[in-house]
Amino acid sequence: xxxxxxxxxxxxxxxxxxxxxxxxxxxxxxxxxxxxxxxxxxxxxxxxxxxxxxxxxxxxxxxxxxxxxxxxxxxxxxxxxxxxxxxxxxxxxxxxxxxxxxxxxxxxxxxxxxxxxxxxxxxxxxxxxxxxxxxxxxxxxxxxxxxxxxxxxxxxxxxxxxxxxxxxxxxxxxxxxxxxxxxxxxxxxxxxxxxxxxxxxxxxxxxxxxxxxxxxxxxxxxxxxxxxxxxxxxxxxxxxxxxxxxxxxxxxxxxxxxxxxxxxxxxxxxxxxxxxxxxxxxxxxxxxxxxxxxxxxxxxxxxxxxxx
Ligand code: CP
Ligand code: NVA
Numbered sequence: 625x626x627x628x629x630x631x632x633x634x635x636x637x638x639x640x641x642x643x644x645x646x647x648x649x650x651x652x653x654x655x656x657x658x659x660x661x662x663x664x665x666x667x668x669x670x671x672x673x674x675x676x677x678x679x680x681x682x683x684x685x686x687x688x689x690x691x692x693x694x695x696x697x698x699x700x701x702x703x704x705x706x707x708x709x710x711x712x713x714x715x716x717x718x719x720x721x722x723x724x725x726x727x728x729x730x731x732x733x734x735x736x737x738x739x740x741x742x743x744x745x746x747x748x749x750x751x752x753x754x755x756x757x758x759x760x761x762x763x764x765x766x767x768x769x770x771x772x773x774x775x776x777x778x779x780x781x782x783x784x785x786x787x788x789x790x791x792x793x794x795x796x797x798x799x800x801x802x803x804x805x806x807x808x809x810x811x812x813x814x815x816x817x818x819x820x821x822x823x824x825x826x827x828x829x830x831x832x833x834x835x836x837x838x839x840x841x842x843x844x845x846x847x848x849x850x851x852x853x854x855x856x857x858x859x860x861x862x863x864x865x866x867x868x869x870x871x872x873x874x875x876x877x878x879x880x881x882x883x884x885x886x887x888x889x890x891x892x893x894x895x896x897x898x899x900x901x902x903x904x905x906x907x908x909x910x911x912x913x914x915x916x917x918x919x920x921x922x923x924x925x926x927x928x929x930x931x932x
Contacts, residue, residue: 662691
């Protein structure tokens with residue numbers, strides 16, 4: 625049986641994404657479903673960066689599926705420094721049933737995937753965060769009862785979240801307007817991939833520099849930090865560059881009356897979002913956080929039990 629990975633939403637068909645979302649809904653209703661899936665398996669969690677949601681939801685989800693986890697902090701295996709990443713992948717494959725990895729360079733995930741004989745799951749890289757994007761889509765589906773025709777406005781930094789959200793929206797037929805300052809656009813190959821996929825599903829993926837245009841009539845307002853992990857040295861410049869891109873009450877008033885506000889967290893009140901918006905009645909941030917657990921369990925059911 626050939627192992628399967630979950631590295632990017634681009635690697636999976638719209639049908640597979642829909643199947644994962646359906647599974648996640650079932651697992652949310654009945655957390656004990658597939659309880660024996662990972663029985664006897666250890667899953668290695670390689671984390672080069674800090675984490676609250678990703679680590680805790682993976683550890684909890686793997687436990688609920690009958691497996692156990694081995695958390696490897698940045699200094700434990702020193703990915704790419706102490707020994708070649710290919711050797712880490714081949715060694716870990718002799719012990720564990722899977723690898724969940726949060727890395728700086730997306731290429732490290734590709735290297736792990738190439739050499740590991742067990743499934744590799746992307747727990748965030750500089751280029752993407754597919755588990756978060758799927759949890760977000762599940763949240764949108766729960767709130768609106770549908771995905772097609774829903775408009776998401778992403779306002780802020782064109783980063784790993786933006787890349788994965790564009791692909792996810794395109795795959796499920798949601799429209800997405802991304803508003804970023806000049807010089808902070810999402811990765812062009814992700815824009816192209818998402819737009820190509822959108823042509824098939826009927827979605828629209830647009831990149832603009834105008835936050836008001838993006839927010840206009842939107843069903844979903846989404847933002848993320850202006851300073852992603854690994855960019856700390858650029859903080860002063862970034863805070864300047866993103867002036868005018870905060871989602872505050874004035875901008876939120878442009879959105880549809882029934883809109884929801886989303887943020888993958890961790891958030892910075894007073895920077896990418898005002899406190900009244902993120903803590904206000906439209907905010908669904910903790911539903912998104914909870915859905916990480918259900919979606920990631922669904923991803924593991926998909927990887928470990930689907931037909932190869
Ligand atoms: N959203 C998210 O991935 O959070 P953590 O960095 O806390 O895992
Ligand atoms: N863009 C953020 C997402 C955190 C979950 C980062 O990479 O730090």
